[in-house]
Amino acid sequence: MAEPKAQTPKPAGNAQPKTPNETSAKADNQAGQPAAKPAPEAAKPAAAGTDPKPATPAPAAKPAGNAQPKPQNPAPAAKPAAPKPAAGAKVDSDLAEPAPPRQQPGEAKIPVGRTAIPAKTKGRHVFLLSSFVFVVLVPAFFTAFYLWTRAADQYASDVGFSVRTEEKSSAIELLGGITELSGSSSSDTDILYAFLSSQELVRKVNAKVDLRAIWSRVDIEQDPFFAFDPSGTIEDLQDHWDRMISIVYDSGTGLIDLEVLAFDPVDAQKIAQAILEECDSMINALSSIARQDSIKYTLEELENAVERLKNARRTLTEFRNRTQIVDPSIDTQNQMGLLVTLQQQLADSLIEYDLLQDTTRENDPRVTQAERRIEVINARIASERRKLGLGENGGSGEAFANLVGEYEGLIVDREFAEQAYTAALAAHDGALAEVRKQSRYLAAHVKPTLAEKSEHPKRIKIMLFLLLFSFFVWSILCLVFYSLRDRK
Numbered sequence: 001m002a003e004p005k006a007q008t009p010k011p012a013g014n015a016q017p018k019t020p021n022e023t024s025a026k027a028d029n030q031a032g033q034p035a036a037k038p039a040p041e042a043a044k045p046a047a048a049g050t051d052p053k054p055a056t057p058a059p060a061a062k063p064a065g066n067a068q069p070k071p072q073n074p075a076p077a078a079k080p081a082a083p084k085p086a087a088g089a090k091v092d093s094d095l096a097e098p099a100p101p102r103q104q105p106g107e108a109k110i111p112v113g114r115t116a117i118p119a120k121t122k123g124r125h126v127f128l129l130s131s132f133v134f135v136v137l138v139p140a141f142f143t144a145f146y147l148w149t150r151a152a153d154q155y156a157s158d159v160g161f162s163v164r165t166e167e168k169s170s171a172i173e174l175l176g177g178i179t180e181l182s183g184s185s186s187s188d189t190d191i192l193y194a195f196l197s198s199q200e201l202v203r204k205v206n207a208k209v210d211l212r213a214i215w216s217r218v219d220i221e222q223d224p225f226f227a228f229d230p231s232g233t234i235e236d237l238q239d240h241w242d243r244m245i246s247i248v249y250d251s252g253t254g255l256i257d258l259e260v261l262a263f264d265p266v267d268a269q270k271i272a273q274a275i276l277e278e279c280d281s282m283i284n285a286l287s288s289i290a291r292q293d294s295i296k297y298t299l300e301e302l303e304n305a306v307e308r309l310k311n312a313r314r315t316l317t318e319f320r321n322r323t324q325i326v327d328p329s330i331d332t333q334n335q336m337g338l339l340v341t342l343q344q345q346l347a348d349s350l351i352e353y354d355l356l357q358d359t360t361r362e363n364d365p366r367v368t369q370a371e372r373r374i375e376v377i378n379a380r381i382a383s384e385r386r387k388l389g390l391g392e393n394g395g396s397g398e399a400f401a402n403l404v405g406e407y408e409g410l411i412v413d414r415e416f417a418e419q420a421y422t423a424a425l426a427a428h429d430g431a432l433a434e435v436r437k438q439s440r441y442l443a444a445h446v447k448p449t450l451a452e453k454s455e456h457p458k459r460i461k462i463m464l465f466l467l468l469f470s471f472f473v474w475s476i477l478c479l480v481f482y483s484l485r486d487r488k
C-alpha cells in the first residue's frame with residue numbers, strides 16, 4: 001500500500017511566502033529575544049544564487065483504509081542570508097562583508113572604550129613660557145631699548161700697513177738671478193701685532209691725541225658701555241682701547257688692518273694717524289737695534305785686534321830704543337860678513353907666514369910682523385864671534401843671539417796682530433755691507449680714512465646675535481629641565 005505524500009501547508013489568506021533574506025533580517029532583529037517555537041513544517045531553502053519562488057501546493061491524498069500517516073520531520077532552518085541594502089544606498093561591490101545592522105529599540109548596546117580627556121594647561125607649560133619671556137624676550141627688549149635710545153653713533157677710520165724688508169744685492173747677484181729684491185718679515189710683523197695691543201702704545205697715543213677726552217665726549221651716564229670714564233686708570237683705558245680698536249692680522253700675507261672708532265670722524269682719523277706714526281717709529285727702532293746687533297760682534301773683534309796690534313808695535317819700538325838696533329837680522333848679516341872677511345884675511349896671513357918661514361931666517365922682522373898680524377886677526381875674529389853669540393870655538397857668548405831671538409818673537413807677535421786686525425776689519429766691513437743692503441720699513445697700503453656716515457654700533461647685527469644666543473640658552477635649559485623630570 002503506497003504511503004500518502006506529504007502536503008505542504010497552504011499559506012493563510014493572501015500572505016506571500018518570505019524570502020531567505022527577509023527571514024535572516026528578521027532573525028537578526030529578534031536577537032536577544034526568546035526564540036519562537038519552530039513551526040511544524042519549514043519551507044525548504046532556495047538554492048544559492050537563485051530567487052526563491054513560492055511552491056505550488058499539491059493536492060493532499062487521503063489515506064487508504066485505516067492506515068495512519070507517518071509523522072513528517074520538520075525541515076532544517078534556512079541559513080541566514082546577507083541583508084539587503086537600504087533603498088537608495090550605494091552598494092560597494094568590493095566589500096567582502098556586509099555593513100553592521102542598525103540597532104533596533106530594545107536591543108543591548110555594544111560597550112565602547114573611554115575617550116581621551118581634553119588637555120589642560122599645567123605648571124610646566126607656564127614655566128616654559130615664562131622662562132622664554134625672561135631668557136629671550138626681556139633681554140632682547142632691553143638691549144634694543146639701549147641700542148636705539150642710549151647708544152651714541154660712532155664713526156670708523158680704517159688704516160692698513162705691513163712691514164717690508166728690502167735687500168739690495170750686488171751686480172753679480174743680480175746677474176745670477178739668485179737674490180730676492182724685497183719681501184715681508186713675518187717676525188717683525190708679529191712683533192708689531194703684539195705692540196698694537198700693548199700699554200706702551202696706548203700711553204704714547206694718549207700723550208699725542210688725548211684719548212681720554214676723545215672717548216669721553218659722550219657722557220658716561222648716557223652711554224655707559226661705549227663711553228669712557230675720564231677718571232679711569234691706564235688699565236681702564238687699555239681695556240677701552242680693545243673695545244674701540246679692532247685689529248685684523250693676516251699671517252699669510254703679513255698685512256695688518258685696523259678699524260678705529262670714535263664719536264667724531266676727525267677724532268677717529270687722528271687716532272689712526274697717531275697709531276701709524278708710532279708703529280713706524282717702532283719699526284725704525286727695531287731696524288736700528290738689528291743693525292747694531294749685526295755689527296756688534298765684528299766691532300768688538302775689530303777693537304780687540306787693533307789693541308793687540310798696538311801692543312805689539314809698542315813692544316817692538318821699546319826693543320829698538322833699548323838695543324839701538326832697528327833690525328837685528330840686518331846687523332847679523334853685517335856681522336857675519338865681517339867675520340867671513342876676517343877669516344879670509346886670517347887665511348891669507350897664515351899662508352904668508354908659512355912662506356916666510358920657508359924662505360927667511362928666524363929673526364927676520366917680516367916673520368915677526370906676520371905673527372903679529374895673525375894674532376890681531378884672531379883677536380878680532382874672537383871679538384866678532386862674541387858679538388854674534390857664537391863664542392870662541394862654539395863657546396858661551398849670548399849677547400847678540402838673545403837680541404835676535406827677542407826681536408824675532410816681537411816680529412811674530414806683530415805679524416799675528418796684523419793678520420788678526422786684517423781679518424777683523426774685513427768681517428766688520430762685510431757686516432756693514434750686509435746691514436746697508438737690508439732696509440726694514442713700514443709700508444701703509446691704506447692711509448687713515450675720514451668717515452662720512454656713522455656705521456657703528458651695528459644694532460641689527462647685535463640684536464640678531466643676542467636673540468640667537470638667548471634662544472640657544474633657553475633651549476638647553478628646557479632640555480635639561482625635561483631630562484631631570486623624566487628621571488624622576
